[in-house]
Amino acid sequence: MSDVNAAASGPAPFCLAVDAMGGDHAPDIVLAGLELAADRHPGTRVLLLGDEALLRSQLPRYPRAASMCEIRHAPSAISMEMKPTAALRLRDSSLRMAIDAVATGEAGGVVSAGNSGAMLALAKIVIKTLPGISRPAMAAVNPSARGDVVMLDLGANIACDSRNLVEFAVMGEAFAKAVLGLPSPRIGLLNVGVEELKGDERLREAAEMLRDSALSEQFHGFVEGHDITAGTTDVVVTDGFTGNIALKTGEGALKLASLLLRRVFRTNFLTKLGYLLVRPGLERMREWIDPRRYNGAVFVGLNGIVVKSHGGADAESFAAAIDVAMDAVTHGINEKIRTRLDQISAFSANGEEERATASSMAI
Incomplete structure (x- = not known):
């Protein structure tokens, strides 16, 4: 040294x-x-x-x-x-x-x-912040039934508009590629339902913007709270207020499940014997959902x-x-974010040009 x-x-x-x-x-x-x-x-x-x-x-x-x-x-x-x-x-x-x-x-x-x-x-x-990013977001990895899932924002931005949510989707995709090694991560917007008319105006606007962007093929649509642990998508996008509550609720649920399991296996002699039989499987489960494995939130953007x-x-x-x-x-997570932002800008510009051409031809 x-x-x-x-x-x-x-x-x-x-x-x-x-x-x-x-x-x-x-x-x-x-x-x-x-x-x-x-x-x-x-x-x-x-x-x-x-x-x-x-x-x-x-x-x-x-x-x-x-x-x-x-x-x-x-x-x-x-x-x-x-x-x-x-x-x-x-x-x-x-x-x-x-x-x-x-x-x-x-x-x-x-x-x-x-x-x-x-x-x-x-x-x-x-x-x-990176050029083209209005606000950084806090992103982290959480366990799900299908593997790890990226969530953002987890508390950096309490209130967000539709543009912020689209930027979070871009950053979440880059994060999933860099940290999870996924070539084409699926993206979901956290909402109170999966139907297109659910949620407030900013969520519906963000969904429409993502459907019309270079991320359209990876955009799954709206997801609900249970989809986070189900692994319905690889990236879950939401505002910092909702994301932080979802994160803390999930952490609390894991602790509660662990506590209840300990209580069950300490009930009597038979449950203690049962614990000895299933202990190897429980140890594997504990390692899988161990919150220490998922420590480290990135301020992306x-x-x-x-x-x-x-x-x-x-x-x-x-x-x-x-x-x-x-x-x-x-x-190179930041390089991936820059590349995707450039692609979205080019995609949007091409769309505007096509709409302008179509409008002039109609006239």
């Missing part, structure tokens, strides 16, 4: 900048997560931002993490309670310096388990990769967030 006191040297930028001081259990969990991630991503270069003295004292306990990390001292840290306006003024914080590294191109992406409001505010101002880990993440959870960030960086 070598010192880094200014800009990192070397032929290539860092893959990731990691905020070592963000989260409820930093920096221990951050370092432990990087230790796990090092095996999955050999050769990765990570810029680690935080209290240099503290990190140097703890990093030797994590030799694989030490081999991939270079430390840069950050004099301050943003607390979980700090308001975004105050965080914006704290230019020497570990989170701000990590985001600065992405904005300058020194790192391909940033990962933090810190204050989500501050993270989004800093990213929007420092990294800025920004001019750089920004990944938010749960504040209370453990080592396995934080390593999963690193995995998500690496997938987004190495598979």
Whole structure:
């Protein structure tokens, strides 16, 4: 491990900048997560931002993490309670310096388990949004009966118009291609019913725009809440208010199911015996729906990769967030978004030209 006191040297930028001081259990969990991630991503270069003295004292306990990390001292840290306006003024914080590294191109992406409001505010101002994107959205992967499903927005935008929802669909498709490896993800708009007349005007307008876009062949139409876990589509698009409630409800349902199963198998001797018989299958199910596997929400639509880990993440959870960030960086999620936006713009322009030609011929 070598010192880094200014800009990192070397032929290539860092893959990731990691905020070592963000989260409820930093920096221990951050370092432990990087230790796990090092095996999955050999050769990765990570810029680690935080209290240099503290990190140097703890990093030797994590030799694989030490081999991939270079430390840069950050004099301050943003607390979980700090308001975004105050965080914006704290230019020497570990989170701000990590985001600065992405904005300058020194790192391909940033990962933090810190204050989500501050993270989004800093990213929007420092990294800025991609051309053609009006608002970034929070996207994450969730389990379903048919495999993983991408959901967005999960809380970054409480109120959205039809244009925002179409942009979320574009970003969700790119996310599913980059992170899930799907060549042609199916897209659904979350609604109170699947019929075309269901929902409010913005949903119906967004659906019409998607049917008339370059995404038309992948657009499934409206989906309902149960379609998320059924895996009816690969991407579920909604506003941040509804998406956050759906996400938290799903997480709560998984915890409730786990609790009820434990109660059932502890009822008496026969149920305990039954547990021993089905334990291998239950262990596989637990691994499949383990929320730690799905940690790491991406603020898509920004001019750089920004990944938010749960504040209370453990080592396995934080390593999963690193995995998500690496997938987004190495598979070029932003390039996929730019390409799709260009295709939609060209598709729309061609449609307008055809309609204008048809109108003139009619006259």
